[in-house]
Amino acid sequence: MSPGAGLASSSGLTLGFIVSPGTGFVVCFGLTLALLGVVVVTGLKARRALHLTCVVLTVAALGATIYYAYGLGKIYDLAAAGWITPVHLSLARANTVALLVPVVTGIRTMFVPATRALHRRMAFLVIGLTVLTAITGAWMLWLAPKFPA
Numbered sequence: 753m754s755p756g757a758g759l760a761s762s763s764g765l766t767l768g769f770i771v772s773p774g775t776g777f778v779v780c781f782g783l784t785l786a787l788l789g790v791v792v793v794t795g796l797k798a799r800r801a802l803h804l805t806c807v808v809l810t811v812a813a814l815g816a817t818i819y820y821a822y823g824l825g826k827i828y829d830l831a832a833a834g835w836i837t838p839v840h841l842s843l844a845r846a847n848t849v850a851l852l853v854p855v856v857t858g859i860r861t862m863f864v865p866a867t868r869a870l871h872r873r874m875a876f877l878v879i880g881l882t883v884l885t886a887i888t889g890a891w892m893l894w895l896a897p898k899f900p901a
Contacts, residue, residue: 773823780817781886787813788879795875800862807855814851824893833895840888847885850878 770776787810794803830837857871 773820773827776820777817777824780813780820784810784813784817785886788882792875792879795872807858811851814848818848821889827898828893828896829899830892830896832897833892836888836892836895840885840892843881843885843888847878847881850881854878 771779787806791803791806791810794806854871854875857867857874861867861871
């Protein structure tokens with residue numbers, strides 16, 4: 753699939769990129785990080801309804817970020833970036849799965865409030881992993897040359 757060609761849906765329609773993969777990634781990634789910040793603030797202030805809403809929005813923004821990241825992978829020669837590529841991709845996969853931990857501990861905290869401290873620790877652990885993943889991703893893109901047009 754060429755950059756910007758989109759993805760085929762099960763109905764046979766093509767779901768094209770609304771914007772270029774680079775622009776879409778930067779916008780969606782920025783939105784994901786901003787929403788993650790709001791998730792932290794609303795969680796610390798115990799504003800449960802807004803916190804849960806922002807968690808859902810953050811997950812949606814992350815999904816869009818991943819969609820555009822795959823588009824970037826079609827534009828940049830990520831293998832040429834060297835060892836950072838498998839490190840970043842492993843961290844990205846682990847981070848995606850790790851995001852379930854604060855979701856599970858958060859749901860548990862709604863029913864067992866005594867687990868709030870555990871939820872907070874897990875959330876901050878995953879945020880740290882997210883920052884590390886973002887740093888390695890930026891490093892990878894910095895080192896990767898674009899494919900010839």
